Amino acid sequence: MSSSLNRFDRYSFYYLVGLAPVIIGFMIWAVIKDFANMNAAGLGWDIFGWVFIAWVLIMLYLVTKMVFSKTIRDVVMTKLAGMKERDERESVVAGNAAKFSFLSTLALLLFLFIFSVTTFTVNKHPKDLDNKKGTAVIGFALNGIDETALVHEVKGEIETFTYKSLPLTKPVIILLLIFWQIGSYHLVARRELRE
Secondary structure, eight states: OOTTSOHHHHHHHHHHHHHHHHHHHHHHHHHHTTGGGSOOOSHHHHHHHHHHHHHHHHHHHHHHHHHHOHHHHHHHHHHHHTOOOSSHHHHHHHHHHHHHHHHHHHHHHHHHHHHHHEEEEEEEOOTTSTTOSEEEEEEEOOOOBOTTSEEEEEETTEEEEEEOSOSBOHHHHHHHHHHHHHHHHHHHHHHHHHO
16 A cells, blocks of 8 residues: 555555455355344444444545545555556556546446436327327436435334435436546646646
8 A cells, every 4th residue: 555645544444455355254144144133142243343333434434535535546546446557658558548448437327327317108008099009108307316315214202314325316326427527537637738
C-alpha cells in the first residue's frame, strides 16, 4: 500500500481486505446453515458482531472517501484494477484501456437506462372487440423515488425505521452515473488542458 495514504486509511484498508475472506465465508456459512434459526449467543458471537460492525463502517468510510479524495481513489483503484505505469509504453496501454473502459461503460449505462425506463405492454383482445386481435403500447416511465427503500413500521409500542437501499429508483441511479461519468471526464480534461 502506498505511503501517500495516511496511517488510518492504510490500516483501514488492511483491516477491510484482511477480514474480507472471513466475513464472506461467514455469510456463505450463515446462508447454508440457516443463520436466522440458529441460537447466536455467547462471547464469540458478540466479538464477531463487533468485528463485523467495524468492518462495515470502515467499508462505508473508505468508499465515501474514494469519491471525494483523489489520493485514496488513485491508490485503491489502481491496486484493485492492477494498473501499472512503469514506463511510457505501459502509460499508453493504461490510457487506451481507460478509454475503452470509459466508452464501453458509458454505452452499457445508456443501454441499461433505456431498458429500465421503457415500458412495453401487449394486450390480447377477444375477436369481437373492435375487430382487433390486440394492442401493443410502448412508452417511458421514469419515477424518481423508490418508496420501498426507507420503511417505517409501528407494531404495538415498537417503532422501526429500516434503510434498505438508496431512496432513488434504478433508472435515476443509472442516469446519475451517466452524468457523473461524462461530467468528471470533461472536468479533468479541461483542467489538464489548462496546465
